Every structure is written in structure tokens, then in C-alpha cells.
Amino acid sequence: MNTTILSVDDVRTVIRHVGLNALMDETIDGIVDACREFEHNKFEVPIRQGFDYSVPEMGLLEWMPAMRIGGHATLKVVGYHPTNPSKRELPTILSVAMTFDTISGHMIGLVDGTFPTAIRTGAASAVASRILASKESKTLGLIGAGAQAVSQLHAISRVFDLEEVLVFDTDSEANRTFSQRVAFMDKTGLVITSCASEELVSRSDIICTATSVDIASGQVFDDSGLKPWVHINAVGSDFPGKTELPLSVLRRSLVCPDFSGQAVKEGECQRLSADEIGPDLVKIVNNAEVYSRYSGKPTVFDSTGWALEDHVVVDILIRHARELGCGTEVSIESVSADPRNPYGFSLSKSGYGDTVGNEVLASRPLRALP
Amino acid sequence: MNTTILSVDDVRTVIRHVGLNALMDETIDGIVDACREFEHNKFEVPIRQGFDYSVPEMGLLEWMPAMRIGGHATLKVVGYHPTNPSKRELPTILSVAMTFDTISGHMIGLVDGTFPTAIRTGAASAVASRILASKESKTLGLIGAGAQAVSQLHAISRVFDLEEVLVFDTDSEANRTFSQRVAFMDKTGLVITSCASEELVSRSDIICTATSVDIASGQVFDDSGLKPWVHINAVGSDFPGKTELPLSVLRRSLVCPDFSGQAVKEGECQRLSADEIGPDLVKIVNNAEVYSRYSGKPTVFDSTGWALEDHVVVDILIRHARELGCGTEVSIESVSADPRNPYGFSLSKSGYGDTVGNEVLASRPLRALP
Numbered sequence: 246m247n248t249t250i251l252s253v254d255d256v257r258t259v260i261r262h263v264g265l266n267a268l269m270d271e272t273i274d275g276i277v278d279a280c281r282e283f284e285h286n287k288f289e290v291p292i293r294q295g296f297d298y299s300v301p302e303m304g305l306l307e308w309m310p311a312m313r314i315g316g317h318a319t320l321k322v323v324g325y326h327p328t329n330p331s332k333r334e335l336p337t338i339l340s341v342a343m344t345f346d347t348i349s350g351h352m353i354g355l356v357d358g359t360f361p362t363a364i365r366t367g368a369a370s371a372v373a374s375r376i377l378a379s380k381e382s383k384t385l386g387l388i389g390a391g392a393q394a395v396s397q398l399h400a401i402s403r404v405f406d407l408e409e410v411l412v413f414d415t416d417s418e419a420n421r422t423f424s425q426r427v428a429f430m431d432k433t434g435l436v437i438t439s440c441a442s443e444e445l446v447s448r449s450d451i452i453c454t455a456t457s458v459d460i461a462s463g464q465v466f467d468d469s470g471l472k473p474w475v476h477i478n479a480v481g482s483d484f485p486g487k488t489e490l491p492l493s494v495l496r497r498s499l500v501c502p503d504f505s506g507q508a509v510k511e512g513e514c515q516r517l518s519a520d521e522i523g524p525d526l527v528k529i530v531n532n533a534e535v536y537s538r539y540s541g542k543p544t545v546f547d548s549t550g551w552a553l554e555d556h557v558v559v560d561i562l563i564r565h566a567r568e569l570g571c572g573t574e575v576s577i578e579s580v581s582a583d584p585r586n587p588y589g590f591s592l593s594k595s596g597y598g599d600t601v602g603n604e605v606l607a608s609r610p611l612r613a614l615p
Numbered sequence: 616m617n618t619t620i621l622s623v624d625d626v627r628t629v630i631r632h633v634g635l636n637a638l639m640d641e642t643i644d645g646i647v648d649a650c651r652e653f654e655h656n657k658f659e660v661p662i663r664q665g666f667d668y669s670v671p672e673m674g675l676l677e678w679m680p681a682m683r684i685g686g687h688a689t690l691k692v693v694g695y696h697p698t699n700p701s702k703r704e705l706p707t708i709l710s711v712a713m714t715f716d717t718i719s720g721h722m723i724g725l726v727d728g729t730f731p732t733a734i735r736t737g738a739a740s741a742v743a744s745r746i747l748a749s750k751e752s753k754t755l756g757l758i759g760a761g762a763q764a765v766s767q768l769h770a771i772s773r774v775f776d777l778e779e780v781l782v783f784d785t786d787s788e789a790n791r792t793f794s795q796r797v798a799f800m801d802k803t804g805l806v807i808t809s810c811a812s813e814e815l816v817s818r819s820d821i822i823c824t825a826t827s828v829d830i831a832s833g834q835v836f837d838d839s840g841l842k843p844w845v846h847i848n849a850v851g852s853d854f855p856g857k858t859e860l861p862l863s864v865l866r867r868s869l870v871c872p873d874f875s876g877q878a879v880k881e882g883e884c885q886r887l888s889a890d891e892i893g894p895d896l897v898k899i900v901n902n903a904e905v906y907s908r909y910s911g912k913p914t915v916f917d918s919t920g921w922a923l924e925d926h927v928v929v930d931i932l933i934r935h936a937r938e939l940g941c942g943t944e945v946s947i948e949s950v951s952a953d954p955r956n957p958y959g960f961s962l963s964k965s966g967y968g969d970t971v972g973n974e975v976l977a978s979r980p981l982r983a984l985p
Contacts, residue, residue: 246705248711250620250945250947251947252945252946252947253946253947253948253949253950253960254946256949256961257960257961260958260961261961265958265961289666289668291664291666294661294664294680296659296661296680296682296688296717298659298682298684298685298717300684300685301685301717301718302717302718302719304717304718304720306682306688306715306717306720308678308680308690310664310666310678312666312668312676314668314670315668315670315671318666318676320678320692322690322713322715322722323720324715324717324719324720324721325720326718326719326720329719329720329954330954330955333718333719334954335616335719335721335950335954336950336951336954336957337954338720339719339720339721339722339948339950340720340948341618341713341722341947341948343692343711345676345692345694347666347668347671347672347674347676348671348672348674348696348703349672349694349696349699349703349705349709350674350676350693350694350695350696350699350708350709350710351694351705351709352692352709352711355725355947356947357947357948357949358948359948359949359950359957360949360957360958360960360961362957363957363958390955391955392954392955392956392957393957395955395956395957395958396957396958399958419955422953422955426953426955426956426958426959429958429962573943573945575620575622575943576622576623576624577620577621577622577623577711577725577726577727578623578709578710578711578727578728578729579623579626579727579729579730580623580705580706580709580729581706583792583796584699584700584704584705584706584707584762585700585760585761585762585765585789585792585796586762586765586796587706587729587730587732587733587762587763587765587766588630588635588730588733588765588766588769588796588799589796590623590627590730591626591627591630591631591635591730592799
């Protein structure tokens with residue numbers, strides 16, 4: 246009974262064959278479909294849990310489970326270690342994802358979770374923006390030009406005919422390299438400019454905030470000059486105490502969390518009372534016509550990252566990998582010929598009662614009582 | 616940055632080189648050490664969570680996290696699917712375990728969790744029995760002669776000089792095959808007999824209950840003729856509503872849960888009020904002299920299976936595998952040369968900006984607005 250292990254080379258092969266655009270489009274569609282199924286109780290998605298710690302480094306290790314009822318379960322494990330880039334030349338987020346069948350409990354597959362996290366976070370913003378933002382949106386503002394900004398722009402560009410991208414980051418290196426990092430999009434005519442936060446805010450139809458702002462260090466832009474129809478994807482708020490938006494903007498906007506239970510703990514919603522929080526992603530997807538009417542008003546998608554989205558993108562990756570014959574099959578779980586013998590597998594490949602095995606196994610003396 | 620994947624063949628190699636007895640002894644010692652460290656706040660062990668479902672099969676999929684603070688974290692995923700043996704020739708429990716560093720969030724290793732679960736469940740009973748049972752215990756009674764009974768006997772035999780094992784199972788096949796399944800122990804002079812439940816109960820110094828009794832279907836033996844110093848390892852109770860012991864036995868015994876928060880939900884402790892529940896495993900290990908005084912009185916170890924125990928045994932297995940050079944190194948997490956570019960790894964091995972990659976990636980047309 247094998248588990249499919251997808252190496253990072255396998256994921257690279259999938260991307261090269263399928264294309265980043267197709268993967269993003271499939272994820273966007275997949276999240277919409279999953280939100281429809283969720284509405285009909287076809288998914289179970291508990292709130293994520295994790296360890297947060299200050300030794301050996303400030304960090305967070307979380308596990309994010311999701312299950313399609315009667316189908317399979319996904320568990321993504323994600324580490325958030327802000328010192329990774331500066332101290333270890335690693336991304337802040339390192340992650341793996343695995344899938345399990347719910348017939349026998351067998352582990353089906355293991356795959357990178359870092360790239361899927363980027364794709365699904367972008368895709369979720371695209372889904373929300375498609376419903377809540379003005380259909381005529383041409384200008385996207387990116388506050389924070391790090392890793393997340395790449396997939397935010399990529400995703401939004403798949404559902405809007407963008408003409409201009411305005412970029413602001415407190416780190417000049419991030420500003421400087423951004424256009425190179427999105428060169429793969431190869432979109433002629435798309436103008437990418439870095440500019441001051443004030444200009445960005447006043448000119449953008451859609452804004453994505455994806456910063457590493459410190460806990461309780463305040464808003465990442467001022468509530469001044471925003472377009473009346475602005476839609477904001479608030480991506481960076483994902484930790485108790487960490488928020489990005491001015492409270493006044495939240496208060497006058499329709500605020501849609503991806504997953505309320507999580508957003509009130511970790512997202513922008515932690516600053517709002519229950520009656521200030523709008524419908525969640527599932528609700529707006531399932532009532533898209535109703536909520537599209539808000540596209541002329543200020544709206545916020547409070548994106549904390551939802552395990553349902555991970556389930557979708559991991560499925561897509563594994564399906565393509567299978568079709569392409571990628572991956573290594575490894576037998577991980579010990580299974581004995583006799584299910585009543587938990588050691589049986591170890592004695593010989595044919596079952597228990599292997600004399601040579603027994604001699605090896607019994608070769609140590611009995612342990613004395615303490 | 617590689618992850619070590621241990622196949623079931625690798626685990627078999629470890630067992631053949633190290634020996635089942637040595638692995639059991641190291642796990643027993645390791646659990647004692649971990650309980651001492653836990654007392655000094657060196658571990659964090661949240662309560663396990665999971666999915667339980669009735670489609671496609673009645674089953675349970677749980678994740679059990681544990682972290683040595685400043686060290687690494689273990690996550691065991693365990694499936695409990697009672698129809699596995701009859702329908703799929705698989706054990707009821709299928710499990711995998713993985714470890715993560717808490718410096719960067721990197722996944723260190725993946726290994727079978729089924730065999731470690733058997734070992735650590737046995738080892739935990741051995742630790743509790745060594746403190747709570749009579750030091751002169753010679754007769755072990757096993758109620759339920761399935762997979763768990765094998766490692767219960769194995770573990771207890773490492774810390775007591777047993778002379779006789781009495782076995783009772785409602786399934787005659789389980790009774791008949793039990794002595795074959797523990798033949799690896801090769802302990803001359805140890806008499807293994809199956810007998811009626813009444814006889815077993817009246818003659819045993821230590822009893823292990825490890826049955827698959829249905830929820831709310833009542834006790835697995837009667838409170839009649841028990842030795843005044845009997846120690847019971849109650850292993851089978853691991854689900855809300857599922858218990859094995861007569862309430863009267865619980866009420867007159869010192870009941871020690873492995874992990875209170877879990878035992879009151881899933882163990883024998885769910886039938887007791889707070890003041891009827893005794894010290895937990897950590898407390899008896901750290902005050903072994905005090906609680907050894909109960910060895911002349913009836914005592915119960917309420918074992919629901921604790922993630923700390925998994926952390927210990929998984930560590931031992933991975934350490935031996937490393938020493939023996941077992942395992943396959945696979946790079947799972949995507950890491951881009953530029954941590955600000957989540958897609959960078961896919962464009963070329965040397966970084967982003969690969970033209971061939973770009974052409975492949977941009978080959979699909981832009982998606983139309985809905």
C-alpha cells in the first residue's frame with residue numbers, strides 16, 4: 246500500500262507541463278466549486294491549531310485539516326518563521342501537505358505546501374475580488390511587495406483586465422525586484438510602478454495588503470483618498486494582534502472573512518464586533534449576485550488562509566502529477582499479514598514465525614526490574 | 616533541504632538490527648524521561664483532534680501533535696477504521712508520523728506510525744505498571760487478544776518476571792493464535808493459557824483490557840474475585856462512549872489517566888467525576904515513591920494514547936534509522952533562490968528569469984471575465 250511522494254522536482258515538472266496560469270485558473274474555479282459544496286455540508290474544516298514559540302526562534306507551526314465528507318482528507322502543516330529569509334535564506338513560510346483516504350486511513354500522498362499556499366492565497370483573493378470589486382477595475386495596488394504580492398497580482402490578473410500595478414514596500418529591494426519576479430506573466434501593456442503609499446491608495450481600484458508588519462504596530466496605509474468603490478484583499482493579518490487596515494476603513498466597508506472562526510482570532514476581524522463582520526467567502530460565492538451589488542462600495546476580503554483552499558490546490562497538484570506519472574511510490578505504513586500482529590511485518594516479508602528474525606529479535610537479555 | 620522518508624523496509628531494518636526488546640526498553644525509558652521533562656515545562660502537548668465520520672466507512676482520522684520546546688515537533692496522524700481487518704485485510708489502526716524542526720519549520724522526517732503506536736502503548740502500560748502494580752506480579756491477564764495485546768504482554772514482560780499469561784477474547788481465532796504471535800519473545804517457562812474471563816480476573820496480578828467492545832455495550836469483565844492488589848491497564852477505551860471496566864472497579868481504584876484532558880473525553884475517566892480521578896502519568900512518574908505505595912491496592916491506568924509517547928518512540932526510530940543509514944532523502948518543500956518569489960523554484964533550477972520556462976508558463980490565453 247503505497248504513498249505517493251512528490252518531490253519539489255515533481256512539482257516543477259507539473260508546473261512546466263500544466264503552466265502556472267492553468268494551475269491558478271483551476272484553483273480559482275476549484276475554490277468556487279468547493280465553496281458551493283461546503284454550503285451543502287460536503288466539507289468539514291475545523292479551525293487550524295498550532296504551536297507558537299519564541300525558542301529556538303520566534304515561530305509558528307500550524308496544522309490545517311480539511312475533509313471532503315466521503316472523500317479524502319488533507320492536512321497541511323505550515324511553518325511561519327520570520328527570520329528564515331535573513332538568517333537561513335529560506336522563505337518565511339515552509340510547508341508540506343498530505344492527503345489521507347477516509348476508507349482505511351491510508352496516507353495517499355505528500356507534497357510541498359509552500360507553493361500551493363501561494364497559489365491558493367492568490368486564488369482566494371481573485372474569487373473574492375471577482376464578486377466584490379468593481380468589474381471595471383484596471384489599477385491594482387500592492388502594499389507589501391514580497392512573496393505573497395507575486396501570487397496576488399498573478400491571481401487578480403487572471404480575472405481582471407489590469408492595466409496598471411502600483412507597488413509599495415518599505416523595503417526598497419522588494420520594490421526594485423518586483424517587476425522581475427512577475428516577468429513570467431509576460432503581459433504586454435501592464436505597467437508596473439512603485440510609488441508612495443498615498444498615491445497607491447488614491448489610484449487603486451483593488452488593493453492587496455500583504456506585509457510583515459509587526460504585531461500591534463498599526464495600519465500599513467492611511468484612510469485618505471481611497472476610491473469609493475475600493476476593494477481590499479487584506480492578506481497579511483494572520484496572527485493575534487497583527488492587523489494591517491485602518492479601523493475606519495474596516496468600519497465603513499463590507500468585511501468578508503474567508504473563515505469567520507479564524508478571522509476573529511487572527512484576521513482584521515479581530516478588531517470588529519460580530520455585527521460589523523459581513524458574510525464569509527462561502528456565503529458570497531453562493532450568493533454572488535446579491536454581493537456583487539457591493540462592487541460600488543468599499544469592501545474588504547479578510548484573508549487568513551483557509552484549509553478548504555489548501556484541499557483544493559493540493560488535489561489539483563496531485564491529480565496532474567498522477568496524470569504525468571510523477572512521484573515516487575513508497576510503502577510507509579507497516580501492515581502485517583496478520584492484522585492481529587503489530588510486529589508481524591518486521592519478522593519476515595511473508596508473515597510472522599520467521600526463525601532467523603526471532604533469533605535476532607530475542608538476542609538481548611531480559612531487563613531487570615528497577 | 617531534504618526530508619528523510621523511512622519506508623516500512625527501513626523500519627524493518629531498524630528492528631532487525633536493534634531488536635524489538637531494545638526498542639521497547641528504550642521507549643519505556645524514553646517515556647519516563649519525557650514525563651520528567653514535561654513536569655519541567657519542556658514539552659507542549661495539545662489535545663488531539665480529528666475527523667470522525669460514518670461515510671464511506673465508520674472511521675476516525677486524528678492528528679496528535681507534541682513539541683519539545685526549543686527542540687522539534689512530532690505530528691502523528693492515526694486512522695481508526697474497525698472494518699479494515701474484515702473488509703480490507705488491513706489493521707484497524709493505520710498511522711504515519713512526521714517530525715518538524717522549530718527553527719525553520721522544515722519537515723525532518725516521515726515514518727510509519729502503526730508500529731510505533733503499538734510499541735508506545737505497550738511501553739506506557741509498562742511505565743504505569745512498574746509504579747502501581749505489585750512488584751511481585753507473576754500473572755498477567757489479557758482481555759482482548761488482538762494486536763494491542765501483543766505489545767502489552769511484550770512491554771510488561773520487560774519490567775516484570777512474569778510466569779503465566781491468561782488470555783481471554785470473545786473471538787476464538789484470536790485466542791488460538793495468540794501464543795504464535797508472541798513467539799518472538801522466546802521466553803522459556805512463560806505459560807500462556809486461554810481461559811474464561813472469571814478465571815482470568817481472579818488469578819491475575821495485572822490485567823490489560825484491549826478490546827474492540829462497542830460503544831455503550833458495557834463492561835468487558837465482571838467485578839468479582841479480583842485480587843485486592845490488582846493493577847489494570849485499560850487500553851481499549853479511546854472513544855466517547857466506549858469504556859471497558861466495571862464502574863465499581865473504577866470507583867474503588869486509584870485511577871491514573873495518561874492525559875486527563877483526553878481521558879475525560881475518551882477514556883474510562885469519562886465515567887468519573889473530577890474528584891474520582893487520580894494523578895496522571897506525569898505525576899506518578901515524578902512521584903514514583905509516593906504512588907508505589909498504592910501497589911497493594913487496586914489501581915487503574917487509563918490509557919487513551921498520548922502524543923508525548925509518540926514523540927518519544929518516533930525519535931528513537933528515526934535516530935536508529937539515521938545511525939544505520941536507512942531512509943531516502945527527498946526534497947519536498949519548494950524553496951526559491953529568492954525568498955520573495957514563491958514561483959522562482961519552478962522557473963529553473965538556477966533561479967527565476969528562465970526564458971524557456973516563461974514561454975511554457977505563459978502559453979495559455981488570458982482568462983475572460985465571467
